[in-house]
Amino acid sequence: MPAEQKAAVRRDEVAPLGYYESEHTKNVRDWKEVFDFVPREPPPPAAVADGELVFENKWPQGLPGFRVAMEEYAKAMEELALKLLELIARSLGLRPDRLNGFFKDDDQTTFLRLNHYPPCPSPELVLGVTRHKDAGALTILYQDDVGGLDVRRRSDGEWVRVRPVPGSFVINVGDVIQVWSNDRYESAEHRASVNSHEQRFSLPYFFNPGGDVMVEPLEELVSDDSPPRYEPYNWGVFFRTKRSSNFKKLAVENLQIAHFRKDLNSIA
Numbered sequence: 706m707p708a709e710q711k712a713a714v715r716r717d718e719v720a721p722l723g724y725y726e727s728e729h730t731k732n733v734r735d736w737k738e739v740f741d742f743v744p745r746e747p748p749p750p751a752a753v754a755d756g757e758l759v760f761e762n763k764w765p766q767g768l769p770g771f772r773v774a775m776e777e778y779a780k781a782m783e784e785l786a787l788k789l790l791e792l793i794a795r796s797l798g799l800r801p802d803r804l805n806g807f808f809k810d811d812d813q814t815t816f817l818r819l820n821h822y823p824p825c826p827s828p829e830l831v832l833g834v835t836r837h838k839d840a841g842a843l844t845i846l847y848q849d850d851v852g853g854l855d856v857r858r859r860s861d862g863e864w865v866r867v868r869p870v871p872g873s874f875v876i877n878v879g880d881v882i883q884v885w886s887n888d889r890y891e892s893a894e895h896r897a898s899v900n901s902h903e904q905r906f907s908l909p910y911f912f913n914p915g916g917d918v919m920v921e922p923l924e925e926l927v928s929d930d931s932p933p934r935y936e937p938y939n940w941g942v943f944f945r946t947k948r949s950s951n952f953k954k955l956a957v958e959n960l961q962i963a964h965f966r967k968d969l970n971s972i973a
């Protein structure tokens with residue numbers, strides 16, 4: 706797509722959806738360009754107060770069919786995400802619909818991203834996305850057949866390539882499920898490598914709770930023997946803070962769930 710068409714849908718600090726080419730992960734610039742959109746647009750605030758974000762999709766001109774295809778894709782992803790949520794609830798011994806209430810239609814912060822990693826002349830010097838864990842509940846990732854997604858193996862800390870399998874999705878558990886499950890699930894650390902000869906595309910669907918949800922270990926999963934390992938935190942505040950520190954390129958350590966982890970030695 707020509708640069709001026711990309712510029713017309715560029716995201717900015719108050720309107721964070723659309724095209725962006727200088728994202729930082731953990732304060733390091735990623736070798737990628739992205740396009741972000743939400744499956745359902747909330748009504749824009751009547752008057753935009755200071756610090757309030759406008760989640761309005763910016764669809765590029767001159768790409769017939771793009772918007773319809775993306776909206777259909779988002780719908781299919783939501784169906785899949787709700788099924789996965791039910792399976793995760795069951796796996797934790799909870800009612801199948803136990804987690805659904807955190808994902809109300811009108812208050813979700815779920816979004817989709819198109820990642821494009823252009824070929825890079827020095828792929829050993831940069832990453833497409835620096836190592837990170839996804840902060841939300843679940844990520845459903847489609848990747849093309851080029852390959853570049855690496856996941857950190859827990860047993861030895863080695864980076865392992867997640868080989869593309871045609872017609873499949875990669876499912877990442879995010880930090881929110883780690884906290885809800887009081888560490889029974891662990892959010893997976895991953896990164897995207899780039900290469901010198903081929904561009905790569907990936908499409909994550911970030912399934913995130915409502916902006917007013919307080920995230921904390923679920924009461925059914927804590928007990929005297931297994932006390933909560935995290936302090937409650939407000940998901941909306943957490944999400945907005947992470948986004949704006951990224952936008953401002955603040956040279957501070959990124960906000961992480963580790964900041965809400967309790968010092969278990971102090972729990973008698």
Ligand SMILES: O=C(O)CCC(=O)C(=O)O
Pocket residue numbers: 818820834839846848853854895896897906907909
């Ligand atoms: O491109 C990939 O395979 C991973 C992308 C990713 O981790 C992200 O966008 O959060």
Ligand SMILES: [Fe+2]
Pocket residue numbers: 837838839895
């Ligand atoms: Fe990720």
